[in-house]
Amino acid sequence: MTDRADGAPSARVRPAATRTEGQWAYGQREPLNSNEEIKKDEDPLRVRERIEEVYAHRGFATIDPADLRSRFRWWGLYTQRRPGIEGGRTAALQPEELEDEFFMLRVRIDGGRLDLAQLRVIAGISTEFASDTADITDRQNIQLHWVRIEDMPEIWSRLEKVGLSTTEACGDCPRVVVGSPVAGIAEDELIDATPAIEEITARFVGDPQLSNLPRKFKSAVTWLADVPYEINDLAFLGAVHPEHGPGFDIRVGGGLSTAPMLAQRLGAWVPLDRVPEVWEGVTRLFRDYGYRRLRNRARLKYLVADWGVERFRAVLEDEYLHHRLEDGPPPVLPDRPIDHIGVHRQRDGRYYVGAAPVVGRTSGTMLAALADVARAHGSTRIRLTPHQKLLVLDVAQPQPLVRALRGLGLEAEPSGWRRNTMACTGIEYCKLAIVDTKQRAATVITELEQRLRDQHIDISINVNGCPNACARTQIADIGLKGQVMNGPDGSQVDGFQVHLGGSLALSRDSDGRVGRKLRGLKVTADELPDYIERLALRYLAGRSDADESFAHWADSAPEEELR
Structure with a gap:
């Protein structure tokens, strides 16, 4: 099989037992849902021209709905939620009733790498065009809010002058490539994966042949197990081959949302210089064989689950790579999970300092001050982590920097609660x-820091505003999925369904598992501090020893202990 001149695959013969899923590889090219119809009509990347030449001059009211609610995403733009709409009305309203005339803008930061010039530009855009908003996401991006369509040409111009973009930051396309925030400086790193990430983004981000995938495509390339690699569609994780030396293990088919699945090993190993080739092969395979009939089955994880990894690997090798991959061993995981908070030595003898904003919330003012502080302490490089944290690299004397960061509200010696809590955007902006x-998460952190200040407790809390798991609720020690529920007096109040004991295989003593859902276990938002305090104290009293993790304890604890 070879691709046609327009980038689409030539039709293959569909096995008789294969259900029609809208797979291009079998010639199933007719639009099967409204999203596919919109993408068929026009490459979504082309909408930028209309934004710059039409909508930025004529205003929000002139925007074509197909552009507004679909194609804009390929340039990192989502309409944000109109203020004042209660959560109970979210599912009952039409998009035009929910959306405001302002946008969330996602700045793409592959591998989480920023220099000070880039940081200052983001800070300036935040303060001038985004009401001083700036949230660090759990995929190493920065999200701005209150952005007007009229300002997008100037925003793009400023970003692109310093090598940043919003290209394919959202949409059915290759999203940001997650990487280790300490790539190239970590003492225990054998390969710096940065060249592979740079080649992938330079060659394939914005490529029209890959801009129409069945759904979003998330990937990670890292030597260290310091990113959540198991929940990506495609992940490359450092592994040493017994004959060929350091390279990368390959996993496919991860993803959370309403049907969580962890990525599976292909059993294959690749050297650094072939990572981009394999990345492209998997992406094209997803484009051609991915399911397009039903939107809720369009992620790669469903194809991997149906095919199995053996068939997936065979198709990848035979039809896309045209050679066999080397079999390889699994990665050797570290003794403990890595989050990079605090002071750490670099391989060159200098230090990096990891700091925790509260659930990723920063501002343009804070980022501008961070750039000044970093410069004053000899650093020109900032890194964002996939845990809503940030690092300052290349520091000779770290303790003065720790104190300076604290003055900005960025804590390098945080409590366990601040260190281990993440939250998605929530009802403040998300439709x-x-x-x-x-x-809500910030309030819980403050309460628990006071109530349990004398206890050392390592428990992660991930707070999500809906079932889509943007904050990774199913793989946290305590995952909280937002919903409306009945309060003590019978009235409807904000609440959360609770997931317990989720984890990822980020160390030798942990494994990837989706958290438990106990029947009827829901907690009102106001009850959260009491519930988590009660659960934490039961964990301390009931664990088998000081090294037993919360996830392991929660997996086997009696149900009454978890309520």
């Missing part, structure tokens, strides 16, 4: 959300 997340 899908049902409850508040950022402020």
Whole structure:
């Protein structure tokens, strides 16, 4: 099989037992849902021309709905939620009733790498065009809010002058490539994966042949197990081959949302210089064989689940790579999970300092001050982590920097609660959300820091405003999925369904598992501090020893202990 001149695959013969899923590889090219119709009509990347030449001059009211609610995403733009709409009305309203005339803008930061010039530009855009908003996401991006369509040409111009973009930051396309925030400087790293990430983004981001995938495509390339590689569609994780030396293990088919699945090993190993080739092969395979009939089955994980990894690997090798991959061993995981908070030595003898904003919330003002502080302490490089944290690299004397960061509200010696809590955007801006997340999580952190200040407790809390798991609820020690529920007096209040004991295989003593859902276990938002305090104290009293993790304890604890 070879691709046609327009980038589409030539039709293959569909096995008789294969259900029609809208797969291009079998010639199933007719639009099967409204999203596919919109993408068929026009490459979504082309909408930028209309934004710059038409909508930025004529205003929000002139935007074609197909552009507004679909194609804009390929340039990192989502309409944000109109203020004042209660969570209970989220599912009942039409998009035009939910959306405001302002946008969330996602700045793409592959591998989480920023220099100070880039940081200052983001800070300036935030303060001038985005009401001083700036949230660090759990995929190493920065999201701005209150952005007007009229300002997008100037925003793009400023970003692109310093090598940043919003290209394919959202949409059915290759999203940001997650990478280790300490790539190239970590003492225990054998290969710096940065060249592979740079080649992937230079060659394939914005490529029209890959801009129409069945759904979003998330990938990670890292030597260290310091990113959540198991929940990506495609992940390359450092592994040493017994004959060929350091390279990368390959996993496919990860993803969360309403049907969580962890990525599976292909059993294959590749050297650094072939990572982009394999990345392209998997992406094209997804484009051609991915399911397009039903939107809720269009992620790669469903194809991997139906095919199995053996068939997936065979198709990848035979039809896309045209050679066999080397069999390889699994990665050797570290003794403990890595989050990079605090002071750490680099391989060159200098230090990096990891700091925790509260659930990823920063501002343009804070980022501008961070650039000044970093410069004053000899650093020109900032890194964002996939846990809503940030690092300052290349520091000779770290303790003065720790104190300076604290003055900005960036804590390098945080409590366990601040260190281990994440939250999605929530009802403040998101049209899908049902409850508040950022402020609620911040309140919980403050309460627990006071109530349990004398206890050392390592428990992760992930707070999500809806079932879509943007904050990775199913793989946290305590995952909180927002919903409206009945309060003590019978009235409807904000609440959360609770997931317990989820984890990823980020160390030798942990494994990837989706958290438990106990029947009827729901907690109102106001009850969260009491519930988590009660659960934490039961964990401390009931664990088998000081090294037993919360996830392991929660997996086997009696149900009454978890309520």
